[in-house]
Amino acid sequence: MQEFEITLETAPEKTELVLIPEQTKLEQIAKQYQKNYSDRIVLACVDGKLRELSKVVKAPGKISFLTMTDRDGKRTYRRSMTLLLQKAVENLWKDQVKIRVYYSLGESYYCELHGTANDAAAVQALRAEMQRLVEADLPIKKCSVKTEDAEQLFHDKGMKDKERLLHYRRSSRVNIYELDGHQDYYYGYMVPSTGYLGVFDLELYEDGFVLLFPNKKGDEVEPLHTSNKLYHTLKESRSWSRMLDVGTIGALNDAIASGRGEQIILLQEALMEERIGSLAAQIAAKKGIKFVMIAGPSSSGKTTFSNRLSIQLLAKGRKPHPISLDDYYDDRERCPRDADGNLDFECLEALDVRQFNEDMTRLLAGEKVDMPSFNFKTGKREYRGRTLQLKENDILVIEGIHGLNDKLSYTLPAESKFKIYISALTQLNIDEHNPLSTTDCRLLRRIVRDARTRGTTAQETIAMWKSVRRGEEKNIFPFQDSADVMFNSALLYEVAVLKVYAEPLLFQIPRDSAEYLEAKRLLKFLDYFLPLPTEGIAQSSLVREFVGGSCFNV
Structure with a gap:
């Protein structure tokens, strides 16, 4: 048997030239060097392209490994675990019970069984069957089939969501995965066998249960860290999608193809405006509220939401004054630096917290205050003659990433503050087993x-996204449960609109760049959507903050 030479990452950040026999599987190589990695290897990167471990190495090249704690490895693990869950349900209940995976809750998936009770006995039986399948170490096989054949397969299985989705696929072939006779279509890479999936748990939660995944170290299950607020916000959004009969990408594509796109836009916008109006009424009814604190992760639509809420507050008899926490940035030479030595604009210490509290306390006392503006060109805080004095019905609408952190507003009485956490919590699913990533939609x-x-x-935006996410996990997500209200800014139709603008930008990313793999993944994701034009979208729509044409200064 012939051998050839590969450049192999034999340990993290350690590369060697290695001779391997031809027709060697990546899994064989991974097992040989697994001892050098602290986490389970689940995926490989061959000459800059992601490859499943079941693939055979056919030529010399450069190979590195991804573990279950790497970004793409984590996705692979979760995808494979969902298939394992489906197979366990099939084994226990045949066609009598269906499993639905609705959305992410913290580091878990919220699921419901349909056709049997979601109780302790069902969850215990399901956990035991999943563990049995893991111990059996059954192979997960991939087969390429014609798209039309796959569509017929899912039609025959009664899996309408997948059938609808594949109806709009332009590629001639798709990959079907099989686990012990159970076939399904997925949207990315899988592990080679069930033996890789030993770290998981199931836990009863609300109307269903959660599928718990490994922690950041990959060795133990990450406990459920979430609140009922998040669950009920997502549940309400799910009821909206049911009302519009648009719960999956395939259903959205059906609506667009049949000419219902503009109707979906109008109905979704009406529902959002109703929700903002109700929130404004709730705030206006509390006479002691003087500070509406709005916070949320990047690209959650904070600016447009603040403007729309202000209009509704005005309609309810309160006079809003918008304040951006960005204007309280300390002068740039005093800005702290992160672990990489870069200016850390997202930490609380980047703001002049003392000055903010002094100004807000004086405003609360009825004094006239000179309000600052931050000059991003000079990196200095300036005063341009803008003054503010609160009257009886006046209210401040304060927007910024630290709005929910009480260390920001430590001198202000709790009863004077109303806290809102806003995020794009995507209620649209790929199909009945695969939720859309809210992070992808924000990106x-x-x-x-x-x-x-x-x-x-x-390319630059993708390159900085990891740092943005790190800042969110430190400065925003830990405080979301302290909010009085969670607001979902996701729009059912938005990805179909963003597709038109995002695709040309993603296609510009060079193949040899570090960001290419992520761009390729996003392009594949966007390929599932039919495009939707912006003509029917109002200037006040939240999506206008991103695509342009907003009536607000965003």
């Missing part, structure tokens, strides 16, 4: 907006 929003307003390339 697409940011790619489109930053290209339009800042001249930032998609």
